[in-house]
Amino acid sequence: MPWGDREIVEDRVRVVIAEDSVLLREGLTRLLTDRGHEVVAGVGDADALVKTIAELADQGELPDVVVADVRMPPTHTDEGVRAAVLLRRQHPGLGVLVLSQYVEERYATELLAGSSRGVGYLLKDRVADVREFVDAVVRVAEGGTALDPEVVAQLLGRSRKQDVLTGLTPREREVLGLMAEGRTNSAIARQLVVSDGAVEKHVSNIFLKLGLAPSDGDHRRVLAVLTYLNS
Amino acid sequence: MATEYGQGYAHRSERHHRLPAALRAPVEARSWREFGYVLLGLPIAIVLFTWTVTTVSLGAGLLVTFLGIPVLAAALAGCRGFGVLERARARGLLGVEVADPEPLRVAKPGALAWMGAMLKSGASWRHALYTLVQFPWAVFSFSVAVSFWTCGWALLTYPLWFWVFPAYAGEGGIQLYGDAHHSVYLDNPFEITVTALIGLVFTLATPWLVRALTTVDGLLVRGLLGPSRLSARVVELESDRGAVVDTAAADLRRIERDLHDGAQARLVALAMDLGLAKEKLREDPRAAARMVEEAHGEVKTALQELRDLARGIHPAVLTDRGLDAALSAVASRCTVPVRVEVDLPARPTPAIEGIAYFTVSELLQNVSKHSGARTASVDVWRSEDRLMLQVSDDGVGGADVSRGSGLAGLAARLDAVDGVLVVDSPAGGPTRVIAELPWRG
Known part of the structure; x- marks a missing residue:
């Protein structure tokens, strides 16, 4: 199911990945760097994500987009969504793409509250369609929206x-x-x-x-x- | 007064009667059965009372030696045996349906364990108490009932036999009063008539009196020979626990089957495709590419199936955000548009929330599969200490708990937590299913 815009795929974006499974984090990093994008940092939980973004922002090197998993330590419930909402409030220019094993209308509503600029919410499975996934990352990085068809x-x-x-x-x-x-x-x-x-x-x-x-x-x-x- | 225990007979008297109930009572079969119960009561009570007093005091006296224990156990076993007869007598003559009391729980085989269980069982002692309490009551009700009955009929029929007094006793009639100076005999037609009328009153009153007396007997049998309220609850909970264990086992089997038929099979196909592709890579890269393509499709479908399966076990969003949020995804999977209204002041406990979620989920699946509806709606609200769910649709109706294992299974699951499932689904629709769960917050 394609949902990408081919026109912007050449743009190089800077990404921070938050994902507690090392396997998936490495996979995402490989996938994005393979397409010519830069993975600035990879972290394993929401607190580390917020801290990393704050440090990068202090250095004036705010990434274009954050790719975050919903369930991360310590409670494995909705850390990713809460961190994403927080980051969007702190850095309005930052794109946030949330990945999840399941997509829920409620989380989407929370993420989209106020603005749909630079928001993405996709099923994790979508990474299997590499090109479309990378397109979505780029789209969110550039202020667009990427909502999963299921949402x-x-x-x-x-x-x-x-x-x-x-x-x-x-x-x-x-x-x-x-x-x-x-x-x-x-x-x-x-x-x-x-x-x-x-x-x-x-x-x-x-x-x-x-x-x-x-x-x-x-x-x-x-x-x-x-x-x-x-x- | 006796209506509560007379329900077994209620349908018989629905026939049209020309006589009012008050006049009919003395000759009714039911009255005779009750009278018979009281008559039988006395001899039985004597046997039971004698048995208990003798054996229990013998057993108690022998308790200093070891012999007391088997004697006491035998005494109680006897009481339990009598209980069977007494319940049968109450059922046959009074229409009092009393279930057997909780059976003896003998933990391990052996006479010693049996005796211990007999002495520890509350039901046994209640049976013994019954034999003691029932005796004075049987004596009392026997005397009252027999006196009233004989007096009544004797006086009522007085006009037919008063002649025996002048003929054989040398008196005018029944001597009402007599001392050295004067006597009063019931001998003129007026007095004879009044006597008969008094007899009539007694005769008419006796069945009601007997009914009142046997009502107390019914209470005794019910209270002392039946299962205790606690044990009745235990039986209910045991059956509920059985249902829970059964559904849990069925769920595990379903998950195993889904994994086996779904994701596992897909992964095997995937491994096969990739294995073939690896072999073809050199000689036929185009075919290899096609196989990789197919494998990619397989793995995506497998992911989808695993996701559905995991969600079927427990949806994460239910824990994180509650029913309202979790039901969105359920509603979106339904084949017809669903309106969802959740109006809860707080979140119930996870267990109740989970059951509510799966109930709605299953009911909406039914809507998708069977209803032929155009729209459906889900309402969840709290009513005092109950969590209420309603799923309705405008489909063809005809849903029935007794048919179709889906609804029956759901009803069993709800039953296990003291919930209720009510299905209102006339043929031609619309269908409305209401589930009620205890509110635990």
């Missing part, structure tokens, strides 16, 4: 706007889902194998039906959709 499905399913959502055509629902994942129009067009113009038409129909003001910036568009679904 989006939960958000759509949980939304209180079911009556409006059932008014959308199946294609429009599909486009809405992809939008919520944080994709650009051209990425949506590629995925659905339709023209950019067709996607634009769907998007404007969706905004019309949901009663939202059309929005240009991709990440603002994601936020509008998510706010709508959550309200």
Whole structure:
């Protein structure tokens, strides 16, 4: 399931990885450096992550993006999410991509509270599709959004706007889902194998039906959709 | 007064009767059974009382020697035996259904252990107490019942036999009062009629009196010969524990099967694909690439299956954020749109939360599989000391706890924690399932 933008894959980003499994941390590091990105640091728990970011920020070397696991020592519950929320508040320019064994609508809502700029929340399995995963890292580093399709499905399913959502055509629902994942129009067009113009038409129909003001910036568009679904 | 114990007979008297109950009572079968119970009560009570007093005092007297213990145990065993007869008598004549008391718990084989268990069992001593308490009561109720019954019928039929007095006794009738100077005989038609009327009152009153007396007997049998409330609860809990152990074992089997059929099989296929690819790498890189591609697909599916399996065992978000958050993912997996409303003032204990989660999860699976619904909704709220769950859908209905093992299994699981499952699903729908769990916060 591709969800990346090929155009920005050449950009080199600086990454900090927080993951308690050494195997996975090494794997992620290899995967990212192999694609030409720089892994500034790798840590094993949330406290170390917050400390490392603070030190890097002091030296004026704030990374572009943090890739963090949700469950880390000491309690193995939601340290990653809490650290991510904290880091986003402390460093608004820092992209945060949270990886998890399971994705939960509730964590997504907590991560997205306030802004969908530079946020990612993906199933760990997605690293198996290397290119798309790296694309997502880059997208988040550049202020975009990368939400897992499963999270989006939960958000759509949980939304209180079911009556409006059932008014959308199946294609429009599909486009809405992809939008919520944080994709650009051209990425949506590629995925659905339709023209950019067709996607634009769907998007404007969706905004019309949901009663939202059309929005240009991709990440603002994601936020509008998510706010709508959550309200 | 006797309605509580007379329920077994209630349906028989539903027939239409021309006579009112008060007039019917003296000749009713039920009254005769109760009267018979009281009549039998006295001789039985004498035997039981004699048995207990004799054997228990003998046993107690012999306690200084070792012989006392077997004698006492035999005394109590006898009381337990009598208890079986007494319960049968109460069941047959009074319609009092009393379950057998808790059986003797003999930890290990051997006469000594048996005697110890007999002497330690509360039920045995309650049986002995019954034989002692029932004796005075049987004497009392026998005297009262027999006196009332004979007086009543004798006076009622007085007009038919008063002639024996002038014919054989040389008197006008029953002598009501008599001293040296004057006597009062019931001999004129008015007095005879009044006597008969008094007899009628007695006759009519006797069945109700007997019923009141046997009600006390019913209470004695129930209270002293039945299972104690504690032991009844123990029996219930034992069956609940059985259900829990069964479901736990079934869950383990299911997990094992899922692992075996799912992830394990996929990993074998993956190893095979990769092994083949390794061999082909040199001579046919294109084929090798295709195999690696397939292996990649296999491993992703395996990951998905493992994730679903782990989540099925316990969803992490339930521990971290509670029911509301955990139900989002459950709702999104349902094939129809689900509205979820969770309105809880606090979080219940993890055990209750877990059962609530799996209940909703299973009910929504049913909605997906069987209901044919277009929408469904889940409501969770607290009502005093209960946690309430409601899952409803607008599907075809016809869900039944007795059919389909899914709902029955769910009901058993809920039962194990003193929960209740109520299914309202008429054919044609809609379906509403309400589950009630004890609130433990």
